[in-house]
Amino acid sequence: MSGSRLGLGIGWRPELALLCERRADLGFVEITVENFPEGTALPRSLRQLQERGVAVIPHGISLSLGGAEPVDQARIDRLAWMAERCAAPVASEHIAFVRAGGTEIGHLTPIPRTRASVEAVVANVRRVRETLGVPLALENIAALFEWPDAEMDESEFVRTILDESGALLLVDVSNLHANARNLGADTAALIAGLPLERIAYCHVGGGAERDGLYMDTHTDPVPPAAIALLRQLSAVARPPGAMLERDGNFPPDADTNRELDAIRDALEGHESVA
């Protein structure tokens, strides 16, 4: 990502604030924009991290960039405002939709890999970029199902969207793992086909098997396969940064620190001792 190195990161949550303060090797934290009510000050813990030189990256989950409907300007304004307030080097969202025809789905939902979808995402990303003062990175999502009428494979789909929109890439290696388990996606082919030179940073989250499906819960331990994918990616692309996502069921700090160590080692191309 234009040479800027983010290093090791974590999704900042109030429950992880103390861990973040104690972890001296953090290069960045990611905050979920929708978790911060408008008009409120950033928590003191975040401000202290910023003073320490830790970058803060706003991450949106509700823009619905993959929706056929134009993205809501108020949501764009909120993302842009947060990016400016955090002096963020980049902001991020997803290749997904979360609402359509007045129905809120409540989750990041896949879009068909068609030309019509590419045009919808590109149009929405362009709307965002008109307001957002920093680069936008787009994340691949985990899905339990696929649309029936794909016109291109996943890597071509992502590459086309990035080429035409000018967006960067946020690679969620756990989502790659989930889609390999649930949809039979070929992660090696996908990694080989993605525009790796556009990677802004990577996500690594936990999950668990439930009734034969792998669920990307962010409330369970990180699977070794996700760390292995990050190591595989780092061997060919040297991503600028990688971070842990943990949203609930928080384990003792020692467990979270072991996961962060493993992510850092994989990012740097070392075998983890954890």
Next chain:
Amino acid sequence: MPSKDMSPLPDASARGPTLADRQAQLATALAGQSEPPPGFDQVRLSRASAALADKRAAAAAKLLPAVWRSLGPEAGRAFRAYATAHAFPGDHATDALAFGASVCSRRSPPAVVREVLVLRVRSGWPLRFGRAHRRLFVVARIGGRPWSVSLLGP
């Protein structure tokens, strides 16, 4: 007098459903408000729909733990009944508040009602305030009766 021009009028339906149509159809199916669209793996759609309902319930339990505990073993069933009748409003706090208000009754313990009111405050709801005995109270109608609850504790 009808036109004698017999050339076909542009017909949106002849072009098939648009991306917007198809996304709307999938969204309502995932929300449990319509039949699954054709061509999808129906079992997987059903699992995804169930996962969404579980996610809503887990968020409500986390945001309103006292409300959830007050319902005992019936909490999950009560939330499913609520969720079937109420589409996801777009954020989990609003969803939890609507659920909380739906299960509070005239006999709900003050601690349960207080939890709903505190979440309303945190979510930026418009509130009415009252003052009594030198203390500030939030005044609201929940569970069919008016409540005056101190945000500083019982």
